[in-house]
Amino acid sequence: MILTYQKIISGIVIASAVTMLFSCEGNLERVRAMELSGDNPQAIGKNLNLKYTDSGRVVATLKSDKMLDYTNLEFPYREFPEGVLVEFFDEEQNKNTVEANYAIIYDATGLIDLRGDVVLVTSDSTRLEASQLYWDQNQGWVFTDRENTIRFANGALNKGEGFDSDLNFTNFRSRTNVGIQVIEEKKK
The missing domain is CATH 1.20.5 (Single alpha-helices involved in coiled-coils or other helix-helix interfaces)
Incomplete structure (x- = not known):
């Protein structure tokens, strides 16, 4: 048993x-x-309203309906497929804005690719409109090879294909353009 x-x-x-x-x-x-396969984002953000600070001072805000975070990949990036609105503030709280229908930020290079109805407005009312704009964060430089229109604060107008400039448009180079330039005469 x-x-x-x-x-x-x-x-x-x-x-x-x-x-x-x-x-x-x-x-x-x-x-x-x-x-997850290697093609999927590691995170998805919706209805973003981010604030970047430096020593307690807001230096930038970013608003977007959707962000896809691919920073887990060998060449990390963040994608904003539904557009982005970014506001930048200098030490005197002057505001510059950038808006685009699509954006992608490459972390390794500091390059931002903005596409679709890109509008950049500086604090002095200079307005840039383009279909695509690259922004090199490390060099503080913006550039494009596409058609663009720039309306400067002094009334000057530049329409062309391709340009590069510093962020304040004080060092501006245009490749091919047509426009109205305002030249001030100095009295002797």
Whole structure:
């Protein structure tokens, strides 16, 4: 009789172990199915309203309906497929704004690619409109090879294809352009 109970108990243990092994395999397949492929973002943000500060002072705000965070990849970036509005504030709280239908920020290079109805307005009312604009954060430089229109605060107008400039438009180079330039005469 003791031998029979031992056989029953060992049979139950073996049956339980086999059942657990098969159930673990089923769960493993479901866990593997949930793994993210390399093409998926590590995070998705919606209705963003971010504020960047430096020593307690707000230096920039960023608003976007959606952000896809791919900073887990070998070449990290963040994508804003539904557009972006960024406001920058200098030490005197003068505001510059940039708005675009699409944006992508490359973390490794500091380059921002803005596309679709890009509008940049400086604190002195200089207004740039372009279909695409690159912004090199490290160099403080903006540039494009696309058609663009710039209305300067002094009334000058520049329409062209391709330009590069510092962020204040004080060092501005245009490749091909047509426009109205305002030249002030100095009285002697």
